[in-house]
Amino acid sequence: MEILTAAFLGPIADMIAEPLFLLEVMIGGVLTGVMYSLVALGFVLIFKASGVFNFAQGIMVLFAALTLVGLMERGVPIWLALAITIAVMVVLAMAIERIVLRPLVNQADITLFMATIGLTFFLEGFGEILWGSNVKKLDIGIPDRSVDVGGVLINTFDVNAAVIAAVLVAVLAVLFQRTKIGRALRAVADDHQAALSVGISLTSIWVIVWAVAGIVALVAGIMWGGKSGVQFSLSLIALKALPVLILGGLTSVPGAIVGGLIIGVGEKVAEVFWGPYIGGAIENWFAYVIAVAFLWFRPQGLFGERIIERV
């Protein structure tokens, strides 16, 4: 009975007692969720176009942020630094396509997955040799303070981050739906062979997708880095993006966003209200448990393509 109280009644009573606080926690969760969504978005783009489960997305976030900060520390003005970083991510995409993906065409999924883990190790070592491994402060001129809106404290930085993320998603949506490249991308995502047969170059599409994922990673890196400093732990959010992905479905862009929000809100609420009852730091695993519980009912995720199997 005591356990039951701790697990169900207590937290819910707390929530009802302080609705404004609950709202504040949820808003905080939404904004963290936006960050998860950004990382998950990079995953989805690559998975859709090349079927590669890109474990290195998290390290790409770190690598992009490190490059930007490293350049700024050496006195490069922010716009130039941004441009150079974007160029670096594009070159990285080309290198990955040429060195890693092309020789591994037609290998099993798990082999490609492993290759991206290898890539993770490589980029981690490379980034830290280049820019050093100490925590760096990234100041991009967005004010970071709390404003009181109707009794609820909201962080301006988080709001800005959410707006930027929304703009990014809108731009990507236009890119995907309205341009020639977007059509080619969708064709490749739909059916590799059919796309090849109508004359779409798979390799150049892969470069584009990896480059776009790199730029998304850069945006995510700027947001996370601006909030908590650019440091190694940034790459760990990649692991958090995994439950987001399976919740949303591996192949769905809206899924990545909605999944990110659900995970963000869910884990914040759980940490704040359930944490004190069952011993804190449940943020570490709660996201996974939500995702697994969810998979029981919808194995393909919220928006994923329905899995049809034939013998």
Next chain:
Amino acid sequence: MLYRESGHFRTTYRADQAIFPIVQDRWVVAAVVAFAFVVVPVIADEYWLQAILIPTVIFALAAIGLNILTGYAGQLSLGTGGFMAVGAYATYKLTTFLPEVNILVHILVSGVFAAAVGILFGIPSLRIKGFYLAVATLAAQFFLMWIFNRVPWFYNYNPNGTITAPPRTLFGIVVTGPQASAEVRYLVCLAILVLFAYLAKNLVRSNTGRGWMAIRDMDVAAEIIGIRPLRTKLLAFAISSYYCGVAGALYMFLYLQSVETLAFGIDVSFLVLFMIIIGGLGSIMGSILGAAFIVVVPILLTNIPQLLAIPISVELAKHIERMIFGGLIIFFLIVEPLGLARLWQIVKEKLRLWPFPY
């Protein structure tokens, strides 16, 4: 000339189904095992045993466990570290409650707890597969870490949160605790590895193993020809976790001696996954080769600059080591996606024609 199947006339089914049907294979394996048991403890010094041989043997056991699940049954798992932790903590609690019982019994029984936990976290595999399942097993990894960290009962309310192997003896010889010599610990681990590798090899050749492989290759088709997915998948999870649990218990009691939960973190899960992919999915031999490779390479990478007397800082060396390690993995996957086991097979095929390949 000598190494070939022809000329070995078998008159019984027993001989026909031997693990190593070629007589030279039997000699080589017997020689290697004898070498590992008799010569290695004599010639290897403390550093070799502690830094290379003991971890290789223990990780080989864990890799066999994961290979049963991922390589044979086709269920991708990232929870190996968590299952190893279950084995370690179960052994620790057992030695606390029943100090007079033989430590070997504890280690073997602790695997049963790991198997139970494995079954529990394997249940989602009935509905989900592939990368979705991998994420579900990550849930196991993080949840188990959290539990072992948060519930003081598991580490006997020790204020610094670590668990330490108590001194225990086996046939009058100290095998755990600070007094245990590296040779003894190595021999115990090796004996367990040889026994379990033998069992695993036979298991995957049996009806059970064929069931696993059928599920791996196409689960719907396997179900139609009468293999029960529930039983088969959960059995794979149970046996795999049992192996991992025993490996975890050895890892803590005979290798590290004193650990906190961090020692079984996600890194360990990835390391074991590397081992089976580098070694070869679906190969017992490959698991052992892969474990040796993954243990030895970082040590080589740290020692090469020292040998060449290039002065580089520890930090830089660590980063370079990571880069090379990552690069090597990619290189290996490109050159030989089927792993070291495949190279081994190629060598054997070449040997069969030697010295007249045409």
